[in-house]
Every structure is written in C-alpha cells, then in structure tokens.
Amino acid sequence: MNSVFCYIDRPSPIHDLTGATKLTCLLLWSFAAMMTYDTRFLAFLPVFSFLLFAFSKIRLKDVSFMIGFTMVFMILNNLLIFLFSPQHGVSLYGTCHELFSLGGRYVVTLEQLFYHLNLVLKYLSTIPIVLLFICTTNPSEFAASLNRIGVKYTVAYSVSLALRYIPDIQREYHEISQAQQARGIEMSKKETLFKRLKSASAILIPLILSSMDRIETISNAMQLRGFGKNKKRTWYMGRPFRTADILSIIVCALLLATAVFLNIRNGSRFWNPFS
Amino acid sequence: MKKSPVTTIVAIGIGAALFFVLGRFVAIPSPVPNTNISTQYGLLAFMAALFGPVAGILIGLIGHALIDFSYGWGIWWSWVIASAVFGGLVGFLCGKLKLDDGEFGTKGIISFNIFQVIGHIIAWGVIAPVLDILMYAEPANKVFLQGLVGGIANIVTTAIIGTILCYAYAASRPKKGSLSKEA
Numbered sequence: 001m002n003s004v005f006c007y008i009d010r011p012s013p014i015h016d017l018t019g020a021t022k023l024t025c026l027l028l029w030s031f032a033a034m035m036t037y038d039t040r041f042l043a044f045l046p047v048f049s050f051l052l053f054a055f056s057k058i059r060l061k062d063v064s065f066m067i068g069f070t071m072v073f074m075i076l077n078n079l080l081i082f083l084f085s086p087q088h089g090v091s092l093y094g095t096c097h098e099l100f101s102l103g104g105r106y107v108v109t110l111e112q113l114f115y116h117l118n119l120v121l122k123y124l125s126t127i128p129i130v131l132l133f134i135c136t137t138n139p140s141e142f143a144a145s146l147n148r149i150g151v152k153y154t155v156a157y158s159v160s161l162a163l164r165y166i167p168d169i170q171r172e173y174h175e176i177s178q179a180q181q182a183r184g185i186e187m188s189k190k191e192t193l194f195k196r197l198k199s200a201s202a203i204l205i206p207l208i209l210s211s212m213d214r215i216e217t218i219s220n221a222m223q224l225r226g227f228g229k230n231k232k233r234t235w236y237m238g239r240p241f242r243t244a245d246i247l248s249i250i251v252c253a254l255l256l257a258t259a260v261f262l263n264i265r266n267g268s269r270f271w272n273p274f275s
Numbered sequence: 276m277k278k279s280p281v282t283t284i285v286a287i288g289i290g291a292a293l294f295f296v297l298g299r300f301v302a303i304p305s306p307v308p309n310t311n312i313s314t315q316y317g318l319l320a321f322m323a324a325l326f327g328p329v330a331g332i333l334i335g336l337i338g339h340a341l342i343d344f345s346y347g348w349g350i351w352w353s354w355v356i357a358s359a360v361f362g363g364l365v366g367f368l369c370g371k372l373k374l375d376d377g378e379f380g381t382k383g384i385i386s387f388n389i390f391q392v393i394g395h396i397i398a399w400g401v402i403a404p405v406l407d408i409l410m411y412a413e414p415a416n417k418v419f420l421q422g423l424v425g426g427i428a429n430i431v432t433t434a435i436i437g438t439i440l441c442y443a444y445a446a447s448r449p450k451k452g453s454l455s456k457e458a
Binding site: 155158163207 | 292296
C-alpha cells in the first residue's frame, strides 16, 4: 500500500497532526483554491505550501515521480485549452490585447496568457498540498479521520477495506495475468483493439469472480463479529485533537474565508487587471 | 435474494479496490498515443447492477478519488462525481436484472447495455463537462469534446467487459428453480 500511496513515516510536526485535521485542511484548502481565480491569492498559496513542505521533512526526490506525472498532465491540459479555445481569456476578461499571431484563429493575447498563468497557479497551489497529505497521512488513519469529519462509519469502513485490499488484489491480478499470458493471451500493441479487450476479460473474469468469494468471506466474518450493530464505533488509529490541530484548521478556514471575500470584492471569480 | 447491509459495505470496499487496480494498473494501449482504455467502467457497471445504486455511487466515488490521489494531482472533482453518477444510474436502472438468480439472457444483455449507454451519456456528456465549466472555468468546446471521446470509449469497454462479466457471473450462479422436488 505504501508503494502506491507513498506514505513516508518520518517524524515531523505535520505527521503529528491527526488525520482528521489534515483531511479537513486539505478540503478547506482545495475549496479555497478551486473557488477563486484571484491571481494574487493563487500566487500566495504555492509559496505557503512550499513552506509547509519544508516543515514536513518530505524531500523532493520522494515525490519527484508524482510531480513529473502531474506536470505532464498540466502541460497537456493547457495545450488542449489553447488548441480548442485560443480566445477563452478574451471572453473571460472582456478586453483584447493582441501580442502576435500563429496563423488562423490562433492569435496569442495577453488575456489568454494570463488565464493560462492562473491555471498553472491553480495546479501549483493544490498539487503540493495533496502530495503533503498523501505522504504524511497513514492510510490506516485515513478511515478514522473520514468518520471524524462526519462520514458515516460504515462508509468510512468501506474506504478502509478498499485501502486494505488494494495490494492483495494487485498481487492477484499479476498472478492471473501471468498465468493467462503463459497460456498465450496477448495484450500488447501487436493485437487488434477488440482482441486486446477480449484478453483483458480473460484476466478480469477470474479476478472478479474470486473477488466475489472474497466479499462473501469478509462480510460473513464481519457479521459474525456483530459489525453494524451499534450506531458508533471507535478506531484503533483515531487520536484526540490538540492545540496544533485546532490552529491548523483555523488557518485553513481563514484561507477559505479569504477566497470567498476576494470573490465578493472582485465581483466575480476572476481578478481582472485589464479593466 | 436480499443482500445484508454488511455485504454491501464490503462490496463497496472490494469494488473500490478493484476499480482502483483496474484504473491504475490495467491499461490497455489504444491506437491514440498516450491514451489508455479504461477497463474499470465495465467493472463498475457490473458491480452496480449486482449491488444496487448506493454501492454504484460509492464505488465510483471512492475508487476514482483514490486513483486521483495516487497520481498526486489532487481530486478532479468533476470527473469523480461523473463516475459516481454513472455507478448510481446503472445501479438504479439495472435493479430489475436478476444476476444472482443466474438470469442474464438476450433480454438482460440488451437492457444492461441500453442502461449503461444512458448512464455514460449523462455522466460524460452532461455532468462532467458542466461541472468542469462551473468549477474550473474551462472552455466549453474543449470539455464537451473530452467528455464525448471519454464517453464513447467507456461505452465500448463497458459493452464488452461489463457484458462478459455479467454473463460469466450469472453463469456461475445456480438458476432459480433449477432444483425440483422428486415425486
């Protein structure tokens, strides 16, 4: 599980916060970053999150793979937006400062570049904080924190089951896939698309039918132990709140409040330097 | 057969784990470069048809959110919600399919596929792009095209993988009324 979600157990002030705190902060933070397109605010968030990163003792090389992946995604998304709607910025900001033309309708405008800058800042203000959450929150504590912030414990338990069984199912998938490949199924580019889908099914059927048995075994075991009888349950990994937890939640709530305030003051989600 | 709530909870957990593994590691290379065909929607449709709309919504929600988390780009809420809506719709519409009784004949195949196409059209043709515009202020023609391409690919994979899964599962169950009392 740690290999997929890259939880890094390295004592730091951020690790000490409870999972529920970090989850609440993550939600508040990402809503704040999502709501507003105020460039000043979006420029502040990455700086703040890099500071937090330094605090957490997570090194850049621990997360370099994920960062690389996300950067590719970000660049592709920006290119796609420009390709499909080169004048999107003009329609958002209502003015048009042409810079140069790339031929046809692809005229680069200041507004469009500014819109892309906002998009990039948006990525930069959410990615570090998500990585921080993933790297510093023990997956086992995650379910307990979901329950703490008000998710029903049965649903929180589903999440916990999912996290628990991902490595098992992954292993089983590899075993079945290798057994089927030894029997000659082909999933690479050499086959036609339809054949590839059919060979995927040859792996998925045994995997899913055995998972159905697994569901029955686990739910029998849980029922025998009286799961779901009471309205509440306690969590082994649950921890009480401390001062640092409450402080971090207040800071993140203030960030969200700032975003709302800026949206109201700017009159829209966009901060417009052109008018 | 009425399923106990505990079974549904476990099915959501295991279903989300399967959704995650399929979405993250079972990538079938497609003819378009850098685009993989996602097999997980076939699984989601099957699980939703078997365990109902609540399971469908939560498997889509949890599974997709975990995939987004593991890539580290944060949760792309609009598409996560679209996955959940698809699971919920298929679970709701397919309530009458009796996979547990071993029934999945021509009629079942046709109605399953009609329902999954409706689910995908609503999820990727309406929910995902509209939320993209509302939440992320992206240009309309880009998000609708993305939704269209994704939706069509998902319809095809669900039609093949979902149908095969339902068929295989139904075949593995004893038929209702297959035992008769000897005179």
